[in-house]
Amino acid sequence: MDINQIKALLFDMDGVLIDSMRYHTKSFLQAFRKYDVKIKEEKIYNLEGKEDIYIIKDILEQKNLENLDSKKIAKERREIFNQIERTKVFDGMPELLKKITKEYELSVVSGSTRRNLNNFVNKFYPNIFDCLVSGDDLSNQKPHPEPFEKCVKGVNIEKDEAIAIENAPLGVESVKNAELACIAVATYVQPQSLKEADIVFENHKELKAYLKNNFL
Ligand SMILES: [Mg+2]
Known part of the structure; x- marks a missing residue:
């Protein structure tokens, strides 16, 4: 992946944006x-x-x-x-994404229902995302490539202009099936089970440092 080409970041929701x-x-x-x-x-x-x-x-x-x-x-x-549910955001993520969205297209790609997705985005991450893909918008679920492919089309970019951020093995598989670059954060599983990703972070602290260094 060539960081200089990147125009869009595609975030999974549960385990990446919210601790749910x-x-x-x-x-x-x-x-x-x-x-x-x-x-x-x-x-x-x-x-x-x-x-x-x-x-x-x-x-x-x-x-x-x-x-x-x-x-x-x-x-x-x-x-x-x-x-x-007493869902919380991961500390500092909304503030960070609010800054990054000024220069980059940010999206959410989730297997969650449209209702759930809208609720959490409106509550914790308002006015940040350009494109939201929920489970209700899809014929095929992760690990099928459709969720991420649909989002890439939605924001009208090339595949090598996007990075997807995931936290689950099936999510990483979906990203790789869609032939996109993938960053994984081991929120709930062992880093080893996410090794198909291009980069694996152990926690949100490492993920945030990477996002800050490359996209701010
Ligand atoms: Mg997830």
Whole structure:
């Protein structure tokens, strides 16, 4: 990747812009508990980036429980999430992006619902992003390239003019499938599981330092 060519930064939301995944994870565990389905937290962290209904279907399939109603569990999971979430931003990210957006096109590419995406962007990152791609806008979810390809088209740039920032293995896979440069931050998983990215940071402190050095 040639930093001098970069015109756009494409941010994943959960785990990159907002610290929300622990509540998502809890809500999956709670929703499944009602049906006596036991899973480990890491399982959810490793499936991050997929829309919730597909995460639920994946897990039910692995457990040979396809007879359970995945739509119903997804609905209950969202209700639990809305009740328990205390989502915060990662310190300093809104202030930093507010400065970077003056010179660069900034976008969000998330598997989350349009409603969720709009809520969090309006609450924590207003007037920063040029293009928002949510799970509801897509026919194919991460790790498919569609989410990032759609965003590149949305801001009307070439692929080598963009960098995507992700925190989950399926997200990194989606970026690489879309043939874009990828920066990963190991918010919830081991850095090792993000090694397909061009650069891997261990935490937001390192990510912010990199963004400051290269885009301010
Ligand atoms: Mg994420």
